Amino acid sequence: MIGAMIRIETHKVIPFLLFFIVIAAFLFLPYFSQVELPVVQMSAFGSETVRAEVDEIIEEGEIDLGGTVQRYQIARVEILEGDYEGILMEIDYGQRQVLSGNVYLEPGDGILVTLGKRPDGVITAYFAEHVRTTPLLWLLAAFVVAILIISRWKGLRSLLSMGFSLYVIISYIIPHILNGEDPVQVSIIGAAILLSVTLYLTYGWNLKTHSAVLSMVFVLVITGTLAYGFVIFTRLTGAGDENALFLIQMLDSSINLRGLLLGGMIIGALGVLDDLVTTQASAIFELHGANPGLGFRGLYSAAMRIGQDHVAATVNTLVLAYAGASLPMLLMFSLGRGDFGYLVNFSFVAEEIVRTLVGSLGLITAVPLTTAIAAGLALYRHRLGKWEQVLGPLGSGEGHSH
Secondary structure (H helix, E strand, C coil): CHHHHHHHHHHHHHHHHHHHHHHHHHHHHHHHCCCCCCCECHHHHCCEEEEEEEEEEEEEEEEEECCEEEEEEEEEEEECCCCCCCCEEEEEECCCCCCCCCCCCCCCCEEEEEEEECCCCCEEEEEEEECCHHHHHHHHHHHHHHHHHHHHHHHHHHHHHHHHHHHHHHHHHHHHHHCCCCHHHHHHHHHHHHHHHHHHHHHCCCHHHHHHHHHHHHHHHHHHHHHHHHHHHCCCCCCCCHHHHHHHHHECCCCCHHHHHHHHHHHHHHHHHHHHHHHHHHHHHHHHHHCCCCCHHHHHHHHHHHHHHHHHHHHHHHHHHHHHHCHHHHHHHHHCCCCHHHHCCCHHHHHHHHHHHHHHHHHHHHHHHHHHHHHHHHHCHHHHHHHHHHHCCCCCCCCCCC
16 A cells, blocks of 8 residues: 555656756756857858838739749838838849749738848848748647647647757757767767657656667667668768758858768657657557566567557658658659669769668667567566665556556
């Protein structure tokens, strides 16, 4: 009875402890990640970009740009920030560049304009982008409300985990990579920080989470090794992404583009593996709870049948996600008139192929590895029971007693 009371009280205390761990991480992580960022060549942006509001549409018409006939606008806008705040200026929209859609300016629209100065001292303004802050905030609010309604406290813990993940990426991984450090090492350390907090915060301190974390560590090592080997084998340099080349032009210091490519593969695999290993570990403990008489072979075989379906669906999801993000690149295969063997030699195509296949191999490896680790912990949990009074509940998961 006393042991049961201690276990219940510990279950109540652990979420609060995890919450304070996250708060402490938010407070102290910046002190461990303070680095001197490289100088950014602001000229790479062209000019100063500021917010503005469309005051009036002065002129509208049609223009022929190299055979493309489109509608153009000339608008008067009010600068909302910077040295020229409150000044009215004129911009053109669609007179110099081909518009990608039927989105036009209206009075009251928020936009970004690029300011420049001509040799004669005249200040010029050019349309840069639409301001999308408000609709993005509404979308974020809808996401938060939906996950809280469906998952409640688990949803709240998931949101805290997501926020912590983004914080680690922004405050630790990105500054250290920009500082010229090895992107692979930085990504692995960042992944370890994420694993040590987010999984336990979301799923609690139990054997199910222990098996998921342990499996993810092994799978990340395997995925990183595969990524490194095939990046070297295919002679990829990381220069296939035009954003990486633009980044080099903006910075005074050099960045290891190949390491940046590998780091991106590791972080990308971490996001997909989170779902796969936790779901597989949960299936193991649910099967064991429903039929405690199953031995290792029976439990492993039953869970693998679930894992086979899950990995097939997840790999397909991974491929579709990469395909959706790289749809313009895939259009080149149609333009290549079937000569795929020629197109795959280009670095920007080969990078996506290696990224997709290495990530899929990591997922395939995760299923049998997670199944074996979780099955072993589920079957031998009684050997760990004696540590509960010291380390807290190491139970099989929510709803099962020891």
